[in-house]
Amino acid sequence: MNKAVELRDHIREIRNFRIRLIISAIGVVILFGLLFSRFFYLQVVQVEHYTTLAEANRIAIQPLTPNRGLIFDRNGEILAQNYTAYTLEIVPDQVKDLEAVLDELATIVEISAEDRRRFAKLKRENTRFKSLPIRTRLTDFEVARFAENQYRFPGIEIKAHPLRHYPKGELFSHVIGYIGRISDKDLEQLEADKRLKNYRGSTHIGRTGIEKSYESVLHGQTGFEQVETDAIGRSVRSLSRTPPIAGNDLILSLDIGLQQAAVQAFGDYRGALVALDPTNGEILAFVSKPGFDPNLFVEGIDHLNWRLLNESIDRPLNNRALRGVYPPGSVFKPFMALAGLELGKRTPNYGFSDPGFFSLPGSSHRFRDWKPGGHGWVDLHKSLVVSCDTYYYRLAHDLGITNIHDFIGKFGFGQETGIDIPGEVTGLLPSPEWKRRRFNQNWLPGDTISVGIGQGFNLATPLQLTFGMMLLANDGKAYRPHFVKRQIDHYKNLVEEDFVEEVYRLELKQEYLDYVKQALADVTRPGGTASRAGANTAYTFAGKTGTSQVINIKQGERYNAHKVDERHRDHALFSAFAPVETPEIVLTVLVENGGSGGSTAAPIARKVLDYFFLGKMPESDEKAE
């Protein structure tokens, strides 16, 4: 220490301190002044600039629509696919003189009067800020031309929308169904199901068939993109992105070849065919003829086509296999036979001589057999092989309606099979309670007699008949009929294939089952009602023919197919399974106004089975395809 340390001088120290404090205070004021001048600059000088920015400042959340899952048949043939359609869209709010702009726009891309009418309608129905299509399905050329001129049309832009295409057209229209534009009603439903958020940006939703019942897995998960938009709402840049997750692909159990074979086998007939695999319930073919082109519905069907489809006498929109109800006719008989055996009302050996008609005790009314004069000596086996009505009139009488209803109900009649497309109807297995409820009338003994041969109030869908036949073929085991064999989740890399579901198992005596099955096998052999269809098969098959009355024939009058109008002729039915020993396929053929089951329905079944077992495609009238 060469220099003495100065002692503290409090007065000086406090003075110095205060000077520095004052300097600090001045600094505070100056810096606050700096802040104030910054506010002044922002809030007074630049207020307009920033007000404009605040107005223009819109960050939009744009939904990213997921790709809809694809649908394939069991061999991987595509049944429903996606393509991108370019749509010219207008946000009405952003276009000042709409008419003038549309006139100008019409010089770039074609805009028809109809387009304008449709747009005007959309404009009325939607908010001003919503982007609405003026032209759909622009060609590449039109897209390019508009892109060049886009600067002239603020508020108008081209958007790419994924659309659905059904390459097989009407072949699968009744199974796949179609998608349609989301309506207000759909929106309400989606809202109620808490699914609406996932449909932001989606324009279409499954309407019918697989497209509808598997909507939730086909649709996928909508993604979102946060974009910064400029004053006119165009996205400037992406801020963040949650990618959409594509819907699951579906592999159906349908076999496109079998379906094709069935359609060709039908030729010009109207009707339905359901074929399924009795070992698991997978549906192999599902035909409702005539069909329609589901592609017509995707972009909104136009009025003319709608009328053509809707008002056609052939009712192509009606899914006959699922919703068509027909008296099962003689196809009902095997179930009756089993009921007789199981309930102890018949033994295999019991028989009688058929006079060709049946009368209730104390009644002169004759329930006629289809064969005038009768079949002679008839036992249970023969009653099935030759489809003797008299036998079943008697059996029905002996069983009584309640037994019939309760026993045969177990085979799926009068209830839903639980198939995985919507719209199934239950058909009708009548009972006295039902009649009282429905008509407020008592059940009459005669009602039972008609039910016994699958007529009267009896109604079933082709699907139900197939279901019932599956129970027979399977010795009482029933699987839920279903179309979806596999579901492929690409996102999780997961394949789900657990769609086989055993619905129930009936405890039936094997001896009786074998007896009935043997009789059904003999139906396709010489002497049987389907002997012609069953001739020279490379496989064994069993079945039951049926004829379903469309009009009531007056007492004492004979039905003459040639005398009645074509539309009033009987429906032909045939329900079968093959091979008899270990059935691999069960199918039901219904031919509307086809006449007798043996002559029209059974040959169709034969052709389908030939394809199934031998890969032989039936001759087609329309080879042009």
Place this chain on the structure above:
Amino acid sequence: MATLDIKKIWHYLTRYIDNFLLAGIFLLMLTGLIVLYSATGGNSARVISQLINMVVACVVMWIVANIPLREITRMAFPLYALGIIMLVAVALFGEIQNGARRWLNLGIIHIQPSELLKIAVPLMMAWYFDKIHTVIQWHNYIVAILILLLPVILIMRQPDLGTALLILISGFYVIFLAGLSWRVMASLAVMVAVSLPLLWSFGMRDYQRKRIMTMLDPSQDALGAGYHTIQSSIAIGSGGIAGKGWLKGTQSQLDFLPEPSTDFIFSVFSEEFGLIGNSLLLSLYLIVIGRSLIITATAPTRFTRLVAGSISLTFFTYIFVNIGMVSGILPVVGIPLPLISYGGTSMVTILLGFGILMSIHAHPKLVKT
């Protein structure tokens, strides 16, 4: 009798409280609640939670105001030591949040030791200067700077550049008010200016560099850090002179502002109350700072003078940095707006400082040195 008791209790409760300061603080807190309600889109739960923060902070302030100065002086070293120990503990076992290791998990509570040091560092430095019974010499400043740099470096490493800088500034205020010569300060300034490029190259992390670049040109990173500055400037600018009205700020209500209830709460206020509101708010702050500086000026000891001065000027610094940041004249650093931003920790730290100020003001009877 009862009235007498109440008077007594009232007197007991308020005898160390500076009413002038308290009024300013309450007005600012009230403003904070009103803006918070708007910033959270009418979330009364957040407002209530903030109200609880405020009550807790006020209790802390009251307690501190009631602590005699001698005790506060005595606490300086232990607090500082505790703070340093905790910073080391954070560096070793701290929890990582958002990529930074700042928090110490003590089971029940999570502690951010850097908050403690905001108070402890000025106290420690003032305490050190107070112990010197001679004129402060250059080596004393060196020691003071070391006292300051130790926690600053530890906090920078977390990394928490904002807090480190604020503590550095609060320590600088102590040194400045202690009388560091102008010449030395000028040379320090030159040194800093020279070392800035070095700091830029070696001492900073990428995101810190980015923030500064963004401040210079917000449009460079319009989607990242610059986005905040741009949106905030739009909010303030579009507020105009009179503002858009309470709950009517489109920028804030339409979620354009980042963290509208914490760091960017001023943008919300400014958009809704305009230049007039800003001027009133700045005036209110100015009043509180002015009162603090008056308390500082009349503080009895070297220790209290330095502590009070540092607290007052640091309070100002918070305000300036936050508003400067949201209005686009300073880089974006996470500093809340005192008494307005949502958050308990900063509220407690600020009011703890005011508690010390009140204690200094109300306990003047200490021996003058």
